[in-house]
Amino acid sequence: MKILVVEDEPKTGDYLRQGLSEAGYVVDLGRNGVDGLHLALTDAYDLAILDVMLPGLDGWQVLQGIRRAGKEMPVLFLTARDAVDDRVKGLELGADDYLVKPFAFSELLARVRTLLRRGGKAKEADRLNAADLELDLLRRRVTRAGKKIDLTSKEFALLELLLRRQGEVLPRSLIASQVWDMNFDSDTNVIEVAVRRLRAKMDDGFEPKLIRTVRGMGYVLETAECG
Numbered sequence: 583m584k585i586l587v588v589e590d591e592p593k594t595g596d597y598l599r600q601g602l603s604e605a606g607y608v609v610d611l612g613r614n615g616v617d618g619l620h621l622a623l624t625d626a627y628d629l630a631i632l633d634v635m636l637p638g639l640d641g642w643q644v645l646q647g648i649r650r651a652g653k654e655m656p657v658l659f660l661t662a663r664d665a666v667d668d669r670v671k672g673l674e675l676g677a678d679d680y681l682v683k684p685f686a687f688s689e690l691l692a693r694v695r696t697l698l699r700r701g702g703k704a705k706e707a708d709r710l711n712a713a714d715l716e717l718d719l720l721r722r723r724v725t726r727a728g729k730k731i732d733l734t735s736k737e738f739a740l741l742e743l744l745l746r747r748q749g750e751v752l753p754r755s756l757i758a759s760q761v762w763d764m765n766f767d768s769d770t771n772v773i774e775v776a777v778r779r780l781r782a783k784m785d786d787g788f789e790p791k792l793i794r795t796v797r798g799m800g801y802v803l804e805t806a807e808c809g
């Protein structure tokens with residue numbers, strides 16, 4: 583899942599980017615309205631978090647630009663002013679939710695998760711399954727045969743991607759861009775290492791093995807039925 587954050591205050595922007603990255607999202611940060619709108623229109627995001635008071639274009643104008651371009655991703659506003667006017671204006675312009683600064687990060691994360699569930703692909707499932715493996719998107723929890731499996735945020739994101747595209751061979755370049763937000767560099771073995779660790783946690787000691795390496799191509803998660 584990819585999130586756009588537009589925030590001009592350096593500390594808040596960095597804090598949001600770091601927190602959301604640690605929660606397993608890929609984050610792009612725009613430091614002003616013009617850059618933010620440019621990012622929103624040139625890349626694909628699952629959610630945008632917009633500060634209202636921005637240099638260049640303000641948050642409202644960024645939102646208008648996003649909606650005018652026909653982009654439907656959910657938008658969460660950050661407003662320093664606890665004014666009913668702001669809230670009404672934001673919602674009228676097509677924002678989906680708002681949060682008054684200062685806020686607790688846990689509160690922001692809860693709103694983000696709710697919006698991501700609601701937005702985009704309508705009625706997205708709360709759980710992804712393969713055989714006896716279950717990934718719970720709400721609780722960010724993974725179990726296999728009922729046994730809890732502890733994953734890092736990157737491992738979780740990797741498993742989520744493999745589960746969402748079950749049966750499909752995912753090239754390393756796609757995994758790199760979706761999970762690490764980096765361009766694929768064949769010299770790096772970061773993906774191989776992550777897949778190995780993920781397998782050790784969710785396939786070792788269990789049957790059937792779910793993640794398969796397709797030599798020279800990438801990885802696929804599949805159950806016996808679709809294999």
Ligand code: CA
Nearest residue numbers: 590633635636
């Ligand atoms: Ca601001």
